[in-house]
Amino acid sequence: xxxxxxxxxxxxxxxxxxxxxxxxxxxxxxxxxxxxxxxxxxxxxxxxxxxxxxxxxxxxxxxxxxxxxxxxxxxxxxxxxxxxxxxxxxxxxxxxxxxxxxxxxxxxxxxxxxxxxxxxxxxxxxxxxxxxxxxxxxxxxxxxxxxxxxxxxxxxxxxxxxxxxxxxxxxxxxxxxxxxxxxxxxxxxxxxxxxxxxxxxxxxxxxxxxxxxxxxxxxxxxxxxxxxxxxxxxxxxxxxxxxxxxxxxxxxxxxxxxxxxxxxxxxxxxxxxxxxxxxxxxxxxxxxxxxxxxxxxxxxxxxxxxxxxxxxxxxxxxxxxxxxxxxxxxxxxxxxxxxxxxxxxxxxxxxxxxxxxxxxxxxxxxxxxxxxxxxxxxxxxxxxxxxxxxxxxxxxxxxxxxxxxxxxxxxxxxxxxxxxxxxx
Ligand code: 9D3
Numbered sequence: 337x338x339x340x341x342x343x344x345x346x347x348x349x350x351x352x353x354x355x356x357x358x359x360x361x362x363x364x365x366x367x368x369x370x371x372x373x374x375x376x377x378x379x380x381x382x383x384x385x386x387x388x389x390x391x392x393x394x395x396x397x398x399x400x401x402x403x404x405x406x407x408x409x410x411x412x413x414x415x416x417x418x419x420x421x422x423x424x425x426x427x428x429x430x431x432x433x434x435x436x437x438x439x440x441x442x443x444x445x446x447x448x449x450x451x452x453x454x455x456x457x458x459x460x461x462x463x464x465x466x467x468x469x470x471x472x473x474x475x476x477x478x479x480x481x482x483x484x485x486x487x488x489x490x491x492x493x494x495x496x497x498x499x500x501x502x503x504x505x506x507x508x509x510x511x512x513x514x515x516x517x518x519x520x521x522x523x524x525x526x527x528x529x530x531x532x533x534x535x536x537x538x539x540x541x542x543x544x545x546x547x548x549x550x551x552x553x554x555x556x557x558x559x560x561x562x563x564x565x566x567x568x569x570x571x572x573x574x575x576x577x578x579x580x581x582x583x584x585x586x587x588x589x590x591x592x593x594x595x596x597x598x599x600x601x602x603x604x605x606x607x608x609x610x611x612x613x614x615x616x617x618x619x620x621x622x623x624x625x626x627x628x629x630x631x632x633x634x635x636x637x638x639x640x641x642x643x644x645x646x647x648x649x650x651x652x653x654x655x656x657x658x659x660x661x662x663x664x665x666x667x668x669x670x671x672x673x674x675x676x677x678x679x680x681x682x683x684x685x686x687x688x689x690x691x692x693x694x695x696x697x698x699x700x701x702x703x704x705x706x707x708x709x710x711x712x713x714x715x716x717x718x719x720x721x722x723x724x725x726x727x728x729x730x731x732x733x734x735x736x737x738x739x740x741x742x743x744x745x746x747x748x749x750x751x752x753x754x755x756x757x758x759x760x
Contacts, residue, residue, distance in 0.1 A: 338439070341373055365493065422458070438487045597624070606652075621662050680709040682727060683710060683729065684715075693731050694733065
């Protein structure tokens with residue numbers, strides 16, 4: 337049994353939502369109960385005033401503390417164990433886990449704010465503050481209804497046994513699979529064949545695959561927290577754009593903004609290859625026009641990918657097998673164009689401020705919704721030249737801490753960029 341007490345200036349707003357369907361039945365069965373309390377009944381002035389002007393000026397009105405705190409204190413006498421929750425845009429965002437926490441309580445008091453908010457000192461009389469999401473609604477009442485609905489569903493007996501089990505199976509963190517009912521064909525759109533097969537194992541697999549695919553496509557923010565099988569992870573990897581990384585040793589700036597060629601380093605090649613393999617990139621190009629340095633790069637790669645080192649360390653072999661050496665960026669583009677039949681989208685990184693930047697979130701979205709190849713170009717030395725940057729399709733936002741020091745090594749930057757774009 338869970339009792340909700342709602343503190344609201346507009347009790348009538350709750351009449352209809354509480355008197356339909358599941359919430360109505362839950363009350364009839366005595367599994368939940370709802371009591372409405374109006375702070376206006378706790379005013380002491382002739383006009384029963386509940387709001388006032390904000391100190392310091394500004395738009396609108398603020399809920400006065402006296403009536404709402406009087407209501408809270410009165411409720412507390414009757415229900416000493418109740419949990420007091422203020423619904424407000426400043427609260428922590430409500431989700432299924434918060435609903436599950438609240439469903440363990442016996443007495444919940446939901447306080448609905450109105451106007452531009454409640455006097456800050458009311459917060460000394462509450463246990464928690466909840467928002468239902470990042471958008472503006474006119475008051476706490478619709479939010480309280482959302483909380484009551486989500487919490488009540490988790491009270492034992494409110495849903496039928498079958499339905500609860502059903503809900504349970506979807507709290508696996510994935511979006512639900514697509515549902516179909518009759519007719520078998522509607523305006524030319526057929527029900528997927530797997531669902532008509534009668535083969536329960538096949539139906540289960542189809543539903544799971546659709547759940548994973550839908551979640552990856554529409555809610556990439558959720559997919560990282562889900563336990564996936566190796567096959568499911570591979571499905572996700574193969575669904576997104578093929579990503580390549582190029583480490584450019586020419587043309588790049590030196591300290592004095594002169595265009596130079598930088599030296600190949602053992603550690604950059606190893607570490608970027610290993611990061612690349614970890615995050616599932618398709619290839620890693622080391623771009624260096626100087627023949628002697630090319631030979632050095634090839635020697636490092638071949639030793640580990642094909643030579644003695646490949647027998648000595650199999651995981652290193654797997655990473656360095658991604659690496660290829662190229663004379664110029666154009667050679668990389670020609671290679672990829674040959675493989676995919678289209679010019680790859682070019683992404684550059686630049687530590688220098690200014691210009692139009694693509695955010696990591698934007699680029700992450702682009703990688704999910706396309707099969708077009710992407711090439712991320714990393715500069716060595718003091719960074720990529722303006723000419724290279726002007727050839728790119730996207731300039732990624734700079735990596736920044738909260739200090740004015742910004743000297744990441746290219747291999748550290750590579751790891752951070754790959755994690756943000758391709759990490760779970
Ligand atoms: C101009 C600043 N606004 C704050 C974001 C003022 C304001 C707008 C709307 C102050 C209060 C409200 C009323 N909203 C709620 O009381 C509320 C709410 C919400 O607006 N969004 C998400 N969850 C909630 S819970 C309560």
